[in-house]
Amino acid sequence: MAIFNLNINGKQSQVDVDPATPMLWVLRDHLNLVGTKYGCGVAQCGACTIHLGNVATRSCMLPVSGVGNQAITTIEGLSEKGDHPVQKAWLEHDVAQCGYCQAGQIMNAAALLKSNASPSDAEIESAMNGNICRCATYLRIKAAIHTAAKLTTTKS
Amino acid sequence: MESVKTTINRRSFLKVSALAGGGMMLSFSWLAGCNPSAPEEVATLPKEWFELNSYIKIADNGLITLMAPNPEFGSNVKTSLPMMVAEELDIDWKDVMVEQADFFPERYDRQFTGGSLAMQMAWKPLRTAGATARHMLIAAAAQAWQVPAGEITTENGMLHHKGSSKKASYGEMASKAAGLEVPKEVPLKNVKDFKIIGNSKRNVEGVNIVTGKPLFTLDYKREGMLIAMIAFPPAFGLKVKSVDDGAVKAMPGIKDVFTIKTLADDYERNFFDTTSFTELVVVVGNTTWEVMNAKKALKVEWEKIADTTIALAGRGGSKQTVTIPAGLESTEGHLAKMAQMAKKPGKELRKDGDPEGVFKKATKVIERTYTAPFLAHNAMEPVNCFAHVTAEKAEIVAPIQAPEIISQTLVARLGLPKEKIHIKLARMGGGFGQRAYGHHLVEAAVISQKLNAPVKLVYTREDDMTYGIYRPTYTATYKAALDENNNMIAYQVKAGGIPESPLGFSQNRFPAGAVDNYLAEEWVINSNITIGAFRAPRSNFLGAVEQAFLDEVAQLAGKDPIEFRLELLERAKKSPVGKQNDYDPDRYAGVLKLVRDKSNWKGANKDVHRGVAAYFCHNTYVAEVVDLSIKENKPVVEKVFAAVDCGIVVNPDAAANMGEGAIIDGIGNALYGEMTFKDGVPQKNNFHNYRMIRHSEAPKSIEVHFVKNDKDPTGLGEPLFPPIFAALANAIYKATGKREYSQPFLQGKGPLV
Known part of the structure; x- marks a missing residue:
């Protein structure tokens, strides 16, 4: 287990997880951001797509240890009022x-x-x-x- | 105006209870059986809401909550069913909030999603619910204003009496209306007066979907909830022998490893109790990722099953036994066995005239054999279920199309009475038939009961895809005879599959009734691979291959494929053969004519190759035309025209959306869909090897046209799916000069041209 400080939807979040944990499960299980979906776990379906910086990224194969300082945006943070x-x-x-x-x-x-x-x-x-x-x-x-x-x- | 009996007397369906804030609260049981609302349920309802019946709650400020009874898996029933209630209640759709009903058979008639039946089955009861409540609101106003009820009109949730210029909102009268006698008979609107039905309304869940709100079971959480995953045999024909759980139990976050038995060996299964493996290894832990890793580290020894016989409750209370054969099956073996069966006589389902004699003497005879593979449903949300079972009760949140049926299984397995089992109907991330089979509810409940803790059972994508309950693999041989004038004088279909025949319910479909000499026969081969309903069960194969065959018969007869079908339908109308034919030749011909006109059938662009097909299933008539081009040796669907007769279209834009989806789904499965087996092992386990249609392979455009009529609505989720396989196959033939006899048309084969 290790502590990770993450910048998600403009807010700082801290999680204590196995460094290999994919961001998908960090979001869903640890941060209660369940808008990002599990579909295949092998980056073949795109249901788990988030933004890492400005880039669309499959969160099911992105280990939390690979995020570093990059800002993450999820569907919950795409817009404040759902008006993107x-x-x-x-x-x-x-x-x-x-x-x-x-x-x-x-x-x-x-x-x-x-x-x-x-x-x-x-x-x-x-x-x-x-x-x-x-x-x-x-x-x-x-x-x-x-x-x-x-x-x-x-x-x- | 149509008048309908409400069929419910006051005593059986009303329960009036005083509420602290004044007014009356009314509970209503749509079924005759009266199950009084629990006191805590009444207490938790906002006091300013008045329930006029199980579908309608009106607040004193005029806001209206309509209950959506059926589980939602994407066919948009959560929007279209409340539209029916709203129409007769005569309210403004913008004032409506829709709430998903829990499974509650005492209050709702038919909480089942499948068979494209929602519109048809709800059409009368839901409009009656709206009309009944409106009638009670009028009666309340008549009393309050001391005017005759017949002089009160309604519009957009307002009551109005012209003579006295009195006006009130439904909200103002809801309290009074809730205490009134329920009318025994209410009039329903004329179709021409519809304001909501027939006018597109957007998905009531749209905003929640685009903002990522937790709508699905997989998103569900409960304090203290554990995550469970299961390990089942890697091959059909195997079972658990032993488990070495030592290393796994010590892994981080893991709570327990054990095996469960989901159904007792002597349990008599119902038709939707399909389950591939009744003994499962369970890993339970804190988080999904931890449990996923532990599941991978499990060491399980498997052994071969012996031939097994299970008891199955048949239709109409009959009992039957089904044999699950031992063995590790392979696709190669399946194809060889099916080819053998196709050569033998089958079980006769229908015979008209003397087909054998006519085939011997006919001028031209054509015979073709078609096959299609097993298909996995691959709903985007993998199988999962939340359960919290205690000694007193069971709470379940699940993606489930058929809660009623699985609740009986839960009663038997958990040892709890039916009223202590509560099922919440979460939005499903797709269903396609697979979610009619509630084995996951039983599994989650058994795990929770054992742990005495809230549990969410999660299948990985690989589990979901390799678990079974597939669309069966099928083979059909068609034979047709033409006379010297190129009239079809005999037609024969012999079809079977593993482990189900596609034909059992369809022997009276077109072209039966349109040909003097007709024979339908079927056969079945047993298997230990489990199967289940898949979008337009059986029809998804029959429509695909029959309509490809008729294209070839039309060609042999030297006739245009649409004109050829219309000639047969004219025959079926003027002098039908037999009395059991299950289609209306006029409506069938109607969609063919509409698609002919809309596609400008004879005037196709020179760059495209055209194919047509038509099919009737799930009470809806569909004809489709595919425009295809070949680019870089690949078929490109440029455009699809569909003509549909499903009677009144309740929510037209959403109906078109579903039609577009069924068409693209069909093209995808026709070109790429297949599950194969080797030694019992499913050969595809995720989207890297199970090919799904993607954005770039979808048609460039689709037009869905509806026949305009006032007939009661029928379903749409399935009927556009079967014929598209054939329209595509027929277009491919035009492009390549080669007929496609085995699905999928592309995968595992050389280039088409």
Whole structure:
């Protein structure tokens, strides 16, 4: 066990865990941030996507010891009032069916828009390919990302 | 206007209890059986809320809570079922809050999610619940204002009497209404007067989903809760022999290691008691990661099972026994056995005319055999369940499609009476049929009972994928005969599977009734690999292959595939063969015509290859057209057109969403979906080797069109799934000149072109 000081959603948190513990389980079991989901544990489905700095990262294979000083953002910290352009667009397109994978999809989409403000269909498909939606809401996700891109551009 | 009997008398369903803050509290049992609310339940309800029946609570400020009775697994029943109540209650949807009901059979009719039946089964009871409450609110206002009830109108949660210009909100009258006689009969709205039904409402859980709120069982926590994981045999056909737990018990955070028996050997199972392994090794500890690591370090010795016979309660109270054979099965062996069975005569399910004689004399005969593999459901939320079982009661939070059925199993296994077992219906991270089987509830409850502590049982993805309860593997042989004028004069289907035939419920489906000489036969091969319902059970294979076969028959007849089907449906309408045909030829033809028009069937873009298919299952008619191109030797679905007749569409945008999902799911499973076995071991255990459709492989666009009519609604979760396999196969044929006879079309094979 070891103590780790983490910067999560703009707040300092301290956990005392095995250094190999993936951030996914630190978030879910130790910090009660359960918006980040367990889907596969091997970085194949994207349900556990968080931001490490500005980069979309699979938290199920990121050991807590690998985080260092980098800021972590989870779905709970993406916006204060649930009004991030990606969240708004998701509601506008009523994307979710079961909803389980959507936090991961949203975090991945938000990271994509940070690096590419106006992605093409092909760029969205390529960036989002690691996120499985078993309900297969892929077309609405794509449409919502385009809407979010517009909302972001209009805002800035 | 339609008038419906409420069928419930006052004595059987009303319980009035005085509340401290004034007014009356009304409990209501939608079933005739009256189960009085427990005093603590009444005490915890806000005193300003008035319950008009088990679906409706109205606050004095006009806010309205509608209860969503069915478990939600993504088909959006938490939104669409309350819409039915709201419509007849005549309220503004923006004033509505929706609450998920716990499993409570004394208050709710049918808390089951599956079979695409929610809309159909709720259509009358839920609208009646809304209409009854509205009627009572009007009666309350009539008394208060001393005017005839017939002169009071309602709109958006307001009562209005024109003559006296009196107005009141439902909230103002809720207290009084709650004490009134429940009407024996209430009128329901005409379809043309609907304001909420037929107008898209967004998912009531949308904001909670996009902000990551804890909605799922896996998110559930309780003070002192332990985490449990199970180890089950790595292969079907094995069982636990011995466990060496010494090293594991000493690992950090680990509390205990033990084995459990989930069902007694002589227990008579019900139809949803499917369980792959009744003896399990359990590891319990403080956190998920610690338990996961300990589970990996477990040393378990396994041994082969012997042939086993289990008792199963059959339909209609009959009893049957099922043999689970010993052995370590492989996909290769399955295919060989199925090929053998396909050559032998099957069990006859339906026969019209003289198919054998006609096949001998026909001008043209075509015969084709199709196979499909086992499929894993792969819901995104792995199997899990919270349970806290004490000597007095059991509390369970679970992703479960069929709580009623598993509650009977829990009663038998835990030794607690039914009323002491409380099941909370958490939102499910997908279900697809798999969550109808509640073995995880029994497992979690047994573990909790043993530990006398709250426990959350968690399956890893690997556990979830290799546990079983798969879509069965199937084989079907179709045969058709044409006369010299290219009319289909005989049709034969012989189908079977491991360990279930796909045909048992479907021998009266199209094209039965449209051909003079018809034969349907089935066969079954036993297996120790467990199976269960998977989105459109059996139909997901039959629709896929029958509609691919008919494409080939149409080609042999030199006819357009849509016109060919329409000709057969015309025959079934004008002079149907047999009396058991289970489809309406007009509605079937209707979706084919609609998809023909919407896709501009004959005017396809030159760059795409088109395939069409249509199927009727779960009481809904669907026709689909796929536009396909080949890029870099891979099929690319450019566009899908779907035409659907499910009667009245309650929540159109959400209905389209589900249709889009079913189409993409079908394309994914047709191209990539398969679970294979070697020596009993499932050969895929996570998403690195079980191929799921991803963003870049989804169609570029999908149009879902609904036939507009006033028929009572039927389901949508499943019916768009089966025909897409065939529409895709038929489009691939147009692109490549090669027919696809075995699913999946892509995996483990060479390039398509």
